[in-house]
Amino acid sequence: MEALTASPINGLREALSGIAMAEDPATLRLKSRDFFWFSPILKPLLEGREAALVAMPRTRDEVIRIAAAAARHRVPVTVRGGGTGNYGQAVPLEGGLLLDLSGLDRVVWARPGVGRFEAGARLLEIDRALRDQPEASGRWELRFHPSTRKQATIGGFIAGGAAGCGSCTWGQISDPGAVLAVQVVTLEETPRVLELRGSDVLKVLHAYGVNGIITEIEVPLAPWQPWAERILAFPTLGDAARFGWALAAAEGIAKKEIGIFDRRIPPMLKRVAPLMPGGQAMAIVMVSEPQAAALADCAADHGGSVVYERDPEEAEGAAFDGKGTMPPLYEYTWNHTTLHALKVESAITYLQVRFPEGGELALVEAMEKRFGDELLLHLEFQRRFGRVFVSSLPLLRFRSPERLGEIVAEVETMGGAVSNPHTYVLDNAGWKRTDAPQARFKALADPHGLMNPGKLLEQTR
Amino acid sequence: MEALTASPINGLREALSGIAMAEDPATLRLKSRDFFWFSPILKPLLEGREAALVAMPRTRDEVIRIAAAAARHRVPVTVRGGGTGNYGQAVPLEGGLLLDLSGLDRVVWARPGVGRFEAGARLLEIDRALRDQPEASGRWELRFHPSTRKQATIGGFIAGGAAGCGSCTWGQISDPGAVLAVQVVTLEETPRVLELRGSDVLKVLHAYGVNGIITEIEVPLAPWQPWAERILAFPTLGDAARFGWALAAAEGIAKKEIGIFDRRIPPMLKRVAPLMPGGQAMAIVMVSEPQAAALADCAADHGGSVVYERDPEEAEGAAFDGKGTMPPLYEYTWNHTTLHALKVESAITYLQVRFPEGGELALVEAMEKRFGDELLLHLEFQRRFGRVFVSSLPLLRFRSPERLGEIVAEVETMGGAVSNPHTYVLDNAGWKRTDAPQARFKALADPHGLMNPGKLLEQTR
Numbered sequence: 077m078e079a080l081t082a083s084p085i086n087g088l089r090e091a092l093s094g095i096a097m098a099e100d101p102a103t104l105r106l107k108s109r110d111f112f113w114f115s116p117i118l119k120p121l122l123e124g125r126e127a128a129l130v131a132m133p134r135t136r137d138e139v140i141r142i143a144a145a146a147a148r149h150r151v152p153v154t155v156r157g158g159g160t161g162n163y164g165q166a167v168p169l170e171g172g173l174l175l176d177l178s179g180l181d182r183v184v185w186a187r188p189g190v191g192r193f194e195a196g197a198r199l200l201e202i203d204r205a206l207r208d209q210p211e212a213s214g215r216w217e218l219r220f221h222p223s224t225r226k227q228a229t230i231g232g233f234i235a236g237g238a239a240g241c242g243s244c245t246w247g248q249i250s251d252p253g254a255v256l257a258v259q260v261v262t263l264e265e266t267p268r269v270l271e272l273r274g275s276d277v278l279k280v281l282h283a284y285g286v287n288g289i290i291t292e293i294e295v296p297l298a299p300w301q302p303w304a305e306r307i308l309a310f311p312t313l314g315d316a317a318r319f320g321w322a323l324a325a326a327e328g329i330a331k332k333e334i335g336i337f338d339r340r341i342p343p344m345l346k347r348v349a350p351l352m353p354g355g356q357a358m359a360i361v362m363v364s365e366p367q368a369a370a371l372a373d374c375a376a377d378h379g380g381s382v383v384y385e386r387d388p389e390e391a392e393g394a395a396f397d398g399k400g401t402m403p404p405l406y407e408y409t410w411n412h413t414t415l416h417a418l419k420v421e422s423a424i425t426y427l428q429v430r431f432p433e434g435g436e437l438a439l440v441e442a443m444e445k446r447f448g449d450e451l452l453l454h455l456e457f458q459r460r461f462g463r464v465f466v467s468s469l470p471l472l473r474f475r476s477p478e479r480l481g482e483i484v485a486e487v488e489t490m491g492g493a494v495s496n497p498h499t500y501v502l503d504n505a506g507w508k509r510t511d512a513p514q515a516r517f518k519a520l521a522d523p524h525g526l527m528n529p530g531k532l533l534e535q536t537r
Numbered sequence: 538m539e540a541l542t543a544s545p546i547n548g549l550r551e552a553l554s555g556i557a558m559a560e561d562p563a564t565l566r567l568k569s570r571d572f573f574w575f576s577p578i579l580k581p582l583l584e585g586r587e588a589a590l591v592a593m594p595r596t597r598d599e600v601i602r603i604a605a606a607a608a609r610h611r612v613p614v615t616v617r618g619g620g621t622g623n624y625g626q627a628v629p630l631e632g633g634l635l636l637d638l639s640g641l642d643r644v645v646w647a648r649p650g651v652g653r654f655e656a657g658a659r660l661l662e663i664d665r666a667l668r669d670q671p672e673a674s675g676r677w678e679l680r681f682h683p684s685t686r687k688q689a690t691i692g693g694f695i696a697g698g699a700a701g702c703g704s705c706t707w708g709q710i711s712d713p714g715a716v717l718a719v720q721v722v723t724l725e726e727t728p729r730v731l732e733l734r735g736s737d738v739l740k741v742l743h744a745y746g747v748n749g750i751i752t753e754i755e756v757p758l759a760p761w762q763p764w765a766e767r768i769l770a771f772p773t774l775g776d777a778a779r780f781g782w783a784l785a786a787a788e789g790i791a792k793k794e795i796g797i798f799d800r801r802i803p804p805m806l807k808r809v810a811p812l813m814p815g816g817q818a819m820a821i822v823m824v825s826e827p828q829a830a831a832l833a834d835c836a837a838d839h840g841g842s843v844v845y846e847r848d849p850e851e852a853e854g855a856a857f858d859g860k861g862t863m864p865p866l867y868e869y870t871w872n873h874t875t876l877h878a879l880k881v882e883s884a885i886t887y888l889q890v891r892f893p894e895g896g897e898l899a900l901v902e903a904m905e906k907r908f909g910d911e912l913l914l915h916l917e918f919q920r921r922f923g924r925v926f927v928s929s930l931p932l933l934r935f936r937s938p939e940r941l942g943e944i945v946a947e948v949e950t951m952g953g954a955v956s957n958p959h960t961y962v963l964d965n966a967g968w969k970r971t972d973a974p975q976a977r978f979k980a981l982a983d984p985h986g987l988m989n990p991g992k993l994l995e996q997t998r
Contacts (some may be wrong), residue, residue: 087643188763190827191792197624214760239745247788253831254789273836296791296827299760301651325923327708328715330650366651366757370714373735462786462925 084149085128088173091145096132096179103130107156107174112164114414116474116500118427122164127154127174134179136269137193140401141287143267146173147524153263155285155527157232159198160224161380165236165284165499169530175289177231184292188213192294195231203231204396206297216297219246219254223412225395225404231236231290234258234281235425239467241333241362241406243458244324246298250281251460255295257380260288262521270521279517286528287514288521301330301364305391305405307348307384308375309356311320313338316357317440317455317466323361324457325462326421329371330364334457335409341452341471344417345408347401352386360405362391408487410469413454417471425474428449428495429487431466439491440466446490449473451483503533545610546589548625549634552606557593557640564591568617568635573625575875577886578959581778588635592647597655597722597730597752603834604728604750607634608985612885614724615989616746618693620656621685623872625961626697626745626970630991636750638692645753649674651717653755656692662716663691665857666847667758677845680715684873686856686865692751693721700928702794702867703824704919705785707759711742712921716756721749723982729925731982740978744961747989748975749982761792762825766852766866768809768845769836770817772798777818778901778916778927780839784822785918785925790832791825795918796870802913802932805878805885806869807863812845821866823852871930872917878932886935888912889956890948901927907951910934912944929953964994 089097098104108126112118133139146153152172180194193202199221206216220242222228228237231497234255239248249255255277260270272279272287280288310316313336320336323329338357344353352358359380363371365388372382386394393399395406405416408416417424431439444453444533446517452471459465474480484494518527550558551662573579588745596602607614613633620627629635638657640739644666656664660682667677681703683689708714718734719741724754730747733740741749771777774797779866781797781894784790797820803813813819815928820841824832826849833843847855847863854860856867869877878885880929892900913932920926935941945955 187827189825213763214677216675245788251789252787253791255830256827256830274830296789296825299762301760302674321923326713327706327920327923328712328757330714364650364757366648366717367714369717369735374713444937459788459923461921462782462788464923 077232077469084151085172087149088145089129090149091149092131092142095138095142096379097132098132098440099128100384104174107159107176108166108168109162110156110159110164110166112162112424112500114162114411114418115498117477117480118164118500122167122500125167125169126171127168128171130174130176130178132176136180139177139180139261139289139291140267140269141173142173143261143263146263146526147263147265147267150526152231152526152529155235155289157229157235158198158224158227159229159232160222161232161236162497167500168528170306172526177259177291178229180291186216186297189216189297191216191296191297192257192292193230194292195290196229198371199225199228199230199233200395215300216535217300219296219298220241220249223406223410225406227307230293230295232294235285235290236282238282239456239458240410242298243456244331245459247458250278253296255281255293257294258290259292260286261291263526264523279514284528284531285512286522286531287518288336288527301332302333302366303386303391304360304365304368304388306361306368306371306382307364307378307405308359308361309353309383310378310380311356313357313444313453314437314441315378315380316359317437319353319359319375319380320455320457321437321464321466322378323371323374324459326374329367332362332404333359333360333409334495335413336455337413337458338452338454340449341413341417344420345413346406346416347403353383359411362405392405401475410456414469414471423474424496425472427468427470427472427484427487428497429468429470430493430495431468432493433463435491440519443470443487443492446486447483486514500531501533502531544744546633548610549606549612550590552610553592553603553989556599556603557595559591559593560589565589565635568620568637569627569629569760571617571620571622571625571627571630573623573871573961575623575886576880576959578938579625579961580940583628583961585994586628586630587632588629589632591635591637592642593637595854596935597641597910600638600722600750601751603634603636604722604724605726607987608724608726608728610983611987612710613987613990616696616750618695618696619685619688621683621689622693623958624697624699628961629989630762633987638752639690641752647677650677650758651755652758653675653718653753654691655753656751657667657690660686660689660691660694661856668857676761678761679703680757680759681710682873684867686867687858691754695754695989696746696751697743700811700917700919703759704790704917705795706920708919708921711739714757715755716742718755719751720753721982722752723749724987725984742974745989747963747983747992748979749844749988759776762793763827763849764793764823764852765826765849766828766847767822767824767829767843768812768866769820769822769841770814770844771820771839771841773818774818774905774914775898775902776839776841777820778895778898780820780841781916781918782831782834782898782925782927783839785920786836787835790828790835793823794821794867794870796821797875797916797918799872799913799915801910802878802915805881806874807877808864809869814844821870823866867915872919873931875932884935887930887934887958888945888948890929890931890934891956892929893952893954894924896952897927901950904931904948904953907947961992962994
């Protein structure tokens with residue numbers, strides 16, 4: 077008994093009495109996973125890696141108690157929100173404690189153009205709260221959300237996400253002004269509560285929770301617009317891509333989503349498939365309802381036509397209340413496209429490709445020609461750095477890690493910039509930004525090197 | 538007496554009985570003018586050109602009666618709103634009737650993201666009405682307005698304007714989606730009421746009212762944001778311009794105005810002058826209040842610092858109610874800069890220069906160096922065509938028409954695109970767009986060639 081109590085986990089469990097915990101096998105398995113299985117390379121590496129204990133705090137004080145106890149008992153801590161990441165962000169490589177923050181889900185406050193939220197608040201629930209308690213100044217919403225709006229938490233999005241629906245207007249979360257402040261609890265015997273503001277927030281952005289426990293986030297809010305949904309069909313992928321470009325470039329048309337899909341993708345999207353004429357490329361778009369006619373004109377300029385439309389009320393009913401048979405259309409965009417395709421064809425995985433400035437559309441057509449049925453292009457149009465920014469989550473029919481490597485190399489030779497989604501190592505995904513010393517902040521916020529161990533190459537433990 | 542009645546004007550006057558009219562010399566002079574006197578070239582050409590009669594209808598039915606009578610009596614008709622144009626748009630070159638539409642000033646309706654307004658509604662009054670009667674969905678406002686927000690009407694802006702405060706986010710009025718519909722009354726014995734929608738609106742945009750009487754306008758609305766005002770000082774014009782670029786390119790910072798001014802301009806702006814450190818270049822900016830810190834960070838990156846700040850409540854008090862001693866800061870931007878400078882130095886006029894894609898900031902510095910005290914750069918940053926778009930209203934110390942011509946030629950040789958603001962001839966300002974047959978529409982809407990005669994080179998009368 078004494079030996080058991082002396083083990084770090086037992087000591088931790090005892091120290092946390094009164095805080096919701098779980099350690100049944102089903103919960104341990106469930107909470108130790110994210111969507112890493114999108115990658116056939118990550119799958120064998122991360123499958124079966126599990127925490128020994130899950131803690132589910134409801135308040136920051138409980139988080140502080142947990143941080144103190146984990147530091148004292150030297151127990152590794154992996155933080156998770158909705159577990160919708162694709163790179164093993166939430167997988168505890170060295171076991172220990174899984175800290176599920178989804179119980180910290182309050183709106184701290186919201187004012188015109190800005191709101192502060194606990195890290196575990198789900199993105200859809202934040203937007204619901206903002207909808208139900210409108211300011212005198214109007215209705216506000218998050219600027220962007222991934223396609224996992226329903227499942228993802230704002231803390232998880234900040235710690236591992238980048239862009240999403242809304243990025244065709246507002247850019248990405250790492251852009252200046254996109255995140256105003258982040259509150260972080262350090263993993264120390266006497267945890268500190270730090271407030272990072274301005275460019276300091278970059279220290280913990282996309283850091284997978286290796287350098288502090290994010291507890292609150294302050295972000296600018298977007299004024300709501302009556303978002304209408306449209307699906308459009310185009311003769312070719314080139315036509316659809318040129319339309320995507322034109323719409324992204326049209327300052328006069330208020331919009332929230334521009335996804336473009338190879339003709340071979342719609343048949344893999346169950347409820348979308350029957351709407352699309354065979355052999356046509358597709359666009360999924362959200363625009364402000366009064367501008368739907370301008371959108372249709374823009375599509376017609378590129379040979380496109382509207383094949384499905386839903387007004388803002390119905391689109392919101394689908395998003396917030398699951399009304400109707402058609403899910404919100406954003407659940408067919410970004411990495412939900414991959415999810416749907418995986419369901420019908422298990423060999424599917426994906427890449428992340430950014431297109432070179434100036435040569436975007438030429439590369440789209442060159443890639444379409446080059447890779448045949450092995451790579452199916454799925455573009456997401458964004459605005460970044462003051463220009464139209466074309467990113468892509470192409471579906472890839474996986475054959476072997478070697479072949480995947482060859483394709484990545486070839487895409488890069490052709491001019492694309494590939495962010496490898498088949499690694500759980502942060503260093504391979506932009507760690508150590510020169511403009512925000514993430515690594516130095518880690519030494520300060522996690523002096524014992526206990527946070528999400530294994531995600532950094534040079535981790536000093 | 539019979540001879541008098543038989544004259545076209547007398548016949549018209551009689552036909553319009555019951556409609557408000559004026560023909561006293563003071564009113565005739567006042568209503569026959571706009572801001573053409575900004576141009577020392579236009580001034581002698583347009584000074585003294587006056588209408589014989591002013592009509593001030595209050596309803597569309599009155600407009601129709603006027604149009605019918607003017608057609609029947611073959612009286613030239615020049616339409617005006619606030620008379621804030623700079624190119625003689627509202628000056629009746631051949632006398633006749635001056636049709637002042639400022640009495641048609643109703644909000645026809647407003648819904649989330651869209652509103653319809655009578656042509657004579659002033660831009661500030663539209664925004665006031667939208668503020669005072671918020672939708673359940675929130676508060677909306679016009680996407681953009683010139684610096685003459687208080688005086689200009691929406692019809693006049695559509696018929697002769699282009700851009701303004703808001704263009705750093707929303708582009709210009711001729712961009713796709715920026716104007717949804719325009720209602721036009723034709724000048725015929727039996728006038729028709731036409732509704733132009735989609736790209737058809739281009740037929741009457743920036744047409745100075747030569748092809749129909751614009752009576753109603755439907756535009757998308759922007760969701761309001763809590764706009765804070767800032768004045769910033771920079772070591773050099775190049776620093777200020779690079780800041781302007783960075784801010785225009787920052788999707789993450791919600792903004793409404795980015796004006797950049799040569800160090801020699803602030804001393805000419807009465808209430809601004811005491812705020813500015815001597816010899817520094819200036820920026821006037823409006824951003825969403827919660828993003829003011831991100832703005833200040835962006836300025837600091839370019840050596841800039843905030844020298845004046847006003848919160849949204851006070852800024853609105855200045856704009857809507859004239860509160861405080863400092864006018865709304867947008868009244869120092871766009872062509873108000875020229876107005877203020879003209880008041881202190883009568884030889885000042887201006888140019889309109891667009892900067893070439895890719896070479897914007899190099900040309901700014903080259904022009905600064907080249908023209909010395911003769912040309913003082915004033916830049917306005919916009920977003921257009923999916924990119925940062927730099928336009929300029931440089932102040933010019935006028936010497937002679939020949940020297941002005943030389944400067945224009947030299948700016949164009951250096952790579953700038955000059956839109957000549959020293960002509961009242963529409964053909965010189967983009968008339969006959971290939972994408973919208975303005976000239977053909979004129980034949981249809983003004984078969985007798987009575988509308989704003991003299992503004993077209995090839996006018997067939």
